[in-house]
Amino acid sequence: DAGVIQSPxxxxxxxGQEVTLRCxxxxxxxxxxxxxxxxxxxxxxxxxxxxxxxxxxxxxPEDRFSAKMPNASFxxxxxxxSEPRDSAVYFCASRLTDSGANVLTFGAGSRLTVL
Amino acid sequence: RKEVEQDPGPFNVPEGATVAFNCTxxxxxxxSFFWYRQDCRKEPKxxxxxxxxxxxxxxxxxxxxxxxxxxxxLIRDSKxxxxxxxxxxxxxxxxxxxxxxxxxRVLVKP
Numbered sequence: 011d012a013g014v015i016q017s018p019x020x021x022x023x024x025x026g027q028e029v030t031l032r033c034x035x036x037x038x039x040x041x042x043x044x045x046x047x048x049x050x051x052x053x054x055x056x057x058x059x060x061x062x063x064x065x066x067x068x069x070x071p072e073d074r075f076s077a078k079m080p081n082a083s084f085x086x087x088x089x090x091x092s093e094p095r096d097s098a099v100y101f102c103a104s105r106l107t108d109s110g111a112n113v114l115t116f117g118a119g120s121r122l123t124v125l
Numbered sequence: 126r127k128e129v130e131q132d133p134g135p136f137n138v139p140e141g142a143t144v145a146f147n148c149t150x151x152x153x154x155x156x157s158f159f160w161y162r163q164d165c166r167k168e169p170k171x172x173x174x175x176x177x178x179x180x181x182x183x184x185x186x187x188x189x190x191x192x193x194x195x196x197x198x199l200i201r202d203s204k205x206x207x208x209x210x211x212x213x214x215x216x217x218x219x220x221x222x223x224x225x226x227x228x229x230r231v232l233v234k235p
Contacts, residue, residue: 043223052227053169053212066222101168112157112216114223116168 012036014117016102022123028090031120034083035104043103043114044077044087053101059085060107092124126151129215131226138203138233145199146229148213157216158189158196162209163228169212172198203233 015034023029035042043058057067059079067077074093079085089096099121103114131148138144150158158175173180175187175196186199196215200207210230216223 045225053225055222055224058222112221112223113159113171113174114214116170118168 014102014104014115016100016117016120018120019118020121020123022125023092024125025093026091027124028088029092029096029122029124031087031100031102031122033085033087033102033117035085035102036106036115037083039104039106039115040082041105041107042079042085043105044085045101045103045116046098047101047119048098056087056100089122092122094124097122097124127227128152128224129213129226131213131229133227134230134232136229136231138200138207138231140203140205140233140235142203143199143201144203144231145197146211146231147195147197148215148226148229149193149195150213150215150224151194152215152217153191153194154217155194155215156218157223158187159214159216159223160185160187160196160198161212161214161225163212164209169225172211200231203231205233205235207231208233 017032044056047053056069057077062079077087099119101119103116160172161169162172163169179188184201188197210228212228213226
């Protein structure tokens with residue numbers, strides 16, 4: 011199993027530019043989560059999907075952030091326009107949600123620097 | 126008040142010693158509890174789930190105290206390789222979100 015795959019691993023961009031982060035969950039997993047991690051705020055949940063449907067997006071900072079999951083094997087997190095305060099590591103995680111399991115598996119993360 | 130809180134540390138631990146730390150949560154309806162380990166510049170990785178009766182995995186012991194709403198992690202016979210940040214995660218029923226604490230940093234020294 012290749013695990014959760016995220017791209018790009020690193021991105022440096024300038025303020026105002028659009029950023030698109032990508033995630034491929036583990037095959038067969040039916041829930042997908044986007045988290046953001048900074049030193050100041052720790053690991054924050056931005057949004058999560060169950061069966062490709064967004065369930066809770068209350069953690070999305072503002073309208074500049076959007077996430078989609080067009081199918082079970084792909085999700086994107088888009089920031090437009092980006093700002094320096096968006097600099098963070100963005101993690102995607104997936105799980106097989108059934109009656110008992112609640113364990114998340116994380117991707118390696120996308121480290122974003124906005125200048 | 127944050128939903129899930131941890132002492133950030135660092136806990137400086139002599140090699141071979143025992144270290145323990147807690148994680149408090151605010152939602153009394155929480156049903157699932159985990160400890161994750163995160164190495165520097167890496168992703169969090171599951172260390173162990175926490176069960177109501179407490180559970181042990183080698184040198185690691187996790188406990189859940191529902192009355193006081195905290196979970197704990199104890200590491201016995203600490204190894205240099207145990208140096209990491211330990212994140213607790215708390216969730217509702219299966220299908221719900223998982224909220225992480227800020228992490229407790231542990232440094233094991235020779």
